[in-house]
Structures are given as C-alpha cells and as structure tokens.
Amino acid sequence: MKKISTVKITQTAMISAVALVLSYIEMSLPDMPFVLPGMKLGLSNIATMFALSAMSLPSALVVCVVKAVFALLMRGFTAFLMSLCGGVLSVIAMYLVMKLKSVGYVGVGVSGAFCHNLGQILVAFMFTDSTVFAYFSVLGLASVVTGTVTALAVYLILPKVLSIGLYKS
Numbered sequence: 001m002k003k004i005s006t007v008k009i010t011q012t013a014m015i016s017a018v019a020l021v022l023s024y025i026e027m028s029l030p031d032m033p034f035v036l037p038g039m040k041l042g043l044s045n046i047a048t049m050f051a052l053s054a055m056s057l058p059s060a061l062v063v064c065v066v067k068a069v070f071a072l073l074m075r076g077f078t079a080f081l082m083s084l085c086g087g088v089l090s091v092i093a094m095y096l097v098m099k100l101k102s103v104g105y106v107g108v109g110v111s112g113a114f115c116h117n118l119g120q121i122l123v124a125f126m127f128t129d130s131t132v133f134a135y136f137s138v139l140g141l142a143s144v145v146t147g148t149v150t151a152l153a154v155y156l157i158l159p160k161v162l163s164i165g166l167y168k169s
Contacts, residue, residue: 008055008059011055011059011166011167012051012055012059012062012063015047015050015051015055015059015063016047016062016063016066016067018047018050019044019047019048019063019066019067020044020066020067020070022043022044022046022047023043023044023067023070023071024074025043026040026041026042026043026044027074039138039139039142040146041146041149042113042116042146042147042149042150043150044067045090045109045112045113045116045146045150046150046153046154046157047063048060048063048064048067048087048090048091048094048112049094049108049109049112049150049151049154050154050157050158050161051063052091052094052095052098053098053154053158054158054161054162054167055167057091057095060091060094060095061088061091064083064084064087064088064090064091065084065087067083067087068080068083068084068087070083071083071084078123078127081123081126082119082120082123082124085119085120085122085123086115086116086117086118086119086120086123087116087119088119089115089116089118089119090112090113090115090116090119091112092115093111093112093114093115094108094109094111094112094115097111097112104151105151105152105154105155106147106148106151106152107151108151109147109148109149109150109151109152109154110143110144110147110148110151111147112147112150113142113143113144113146113147113150114140114143114144114147116143117136117139117140117142117143118136120139121133121135121136121139
C-alpha cells in the first residue's frame, strides 16, 4: 500500500476548504432573474479542477466527497446525492479529457460541467420521471458557460500557485 504524505493530505484539505468557502459564497448569492432553478456557476468546481490539475485524481475525488458532505449538512440528502454523483462524474470526465494532451482548460472545464449536470439529472430522475431529461438540454448549454468560467479561473490561478512552490503539477 502506498503511503500518503502529510503534505499531500494537508494540500488536499486546503483545496477542500477553498471549495467549501466557494460553495458557501455561491449559496449565499441571491437568485438572478434570468437563471433557471438548479443553475449555478459552480464556483467550487474551480477547486476541484485545481486539485485535479495540481495534484491527482484521488485528491480531486476527496474534494468532491467533502463538497458532497457539505451539501448534505447544508441542504439535505438529495443535495448530497446530486453533489456526489455530479462531482464524481465530473472529475472522472475531466481526468479523461486531461489525458488528451490536445484539449485545453476550456475543453476540460466544459466537459466537467456537462458531466456534473448529467450526474445531477440522473439523480433527479431517480426522484421524478423522465420529463427531467428535457431540462438537461438547458443545463447542457449552461455548462458551456459555467465550464468556461471555471476553466478560465483555473487557467489564471494555477500558474501563480505553482510558481510559489506549494504544489507540483
């Protein structure tokens, strides 16, 4: 069994804390009139994508689980399931897309946002019926915007954090 270093655990905990702060900030923002129910910018996904880029797949998955537990505590079991399923599907998609060296941050971010929405729709389907899939077309389009915002944030933040030596990409 591979030993996990204290540094790696601390780094993952720091990124998880950032994800929780971003999630709380987003939860505190007032609803915008042009935004449909369930649509969010996904600010905490900046931390998840950062963990995947700067650390590893397991670290990014830990951040997802921490965010899901936060959703459980703040919004209940359904939010937990949606966060967990959407987050895990998103991280796996981003990981696979990152392996394609020809795809940049925006491609990674959009694929992650798209799969996050897909995971949430699949959970919603468990509690409703197939009409929920009609909403996926709207969320799919929104994921282009949200994934691009997430990707641009990581694109701007990652080099600066890497330059101070806290993480190695």
